[in-house]
Amino acid sequence: MKIIFLLISIVFISISTYSQGITDTSALRQSLDKATAAIRSAFEKGDAVLVAQLHSPGVIKYFGGNNVIVGRDAVEKGAREWFQNSSVEFIENTVENTAFYGNIAIQTVIFSIKTTSKNGGKSTVGRGRSMVIYIQDKASPTGWLTLREIAQEAPPK
Numbered sequence: 415m416k417i418i419f420l421l422i423s424i425v426f427i428s429i430s431t432y433s434q435g436i437t438d439t440s441a442l443r444q445s446l447d448k449a450t451a452a453i454r455s456a457f458e459k460g461d462a463v464l465v466a467q468l469h470s471p472g473v474i475k476y477f478g479g480n481n482v483i484v485g486r487d488a489v490e491k492g493a494r495e496w497f498q499n500s501s502v503e504f505i506e507n508t509v510e511n512t513a514f515y516g517n518i519a520i521q522t523v524i525f526s527i528k529t530t531s532k533n534g535g536k537s538t539v540g541r542g543r544s545m546v547i548y549i550q551d552k553a554s555p556t557g558w559l560t561l562r563e564i565a566q567e568a569p570p571k
Contacts, residue, residue, distance in 0.1 A: 443512065446519050446548060449556035454504045457527075460497035466490030469560045470549065476564040496529075503528040505539065517550040519558070524568050543568045 449468070456464040466486045475483040483489055496502065506526035513520045522545045530537040547562040 439514075442514050442519070445557055446512065446521070449548065449554075449558035450507075450521070450523075452556045453560070454507060457493070457502045458504065460501065462490050462494035462497055464555070465493040467555055468558075470551070473560055474562055475560075476562075478566065499533070500529045500531055503530070506541070510543075518561075519548040521546050521548065526568075541568045542566060 453465070453468050456468060466489050469486050469489045471486045473484070473486060473489060475489065477483070483492055504525060505528050506524060508524040510522040510524060512522075522543060524541070524543050526539055526541040528537050528539050542565045544563055544565040546560055548558045549561045550557055551559045553559075
């Protein structure tokens, strides 16, 4: 009987040790929502430094083809160049799905970004779908950092 109890105990300990702990609490969702709002706000304010601070130092962002951005410095440089010539406004941000695994969140979003040239001219709207992997980090201004991002064309409305 002791052996059976011991074996059952080992099985339960093994299952809990090797399973992926899926967490999805209201507090996690609210903190991630605040973090993603801060990212959109930083873009709309044209704050390239804050945009960079909200990304992991080792972030990788895939935007199709050879358009890959690697590292926080590259994120800041790209944002700064964009903001020098344009103002940016998120006009759509529809969360399709969010999953939490421990201190990691994976989120898919349909987004639309309106870009307006500071030199005048017509605004353009880019619409896409992104999948972003966030990691909780106490060094982040929001408690979350973008770790990986991939974007593609969004399906038609």
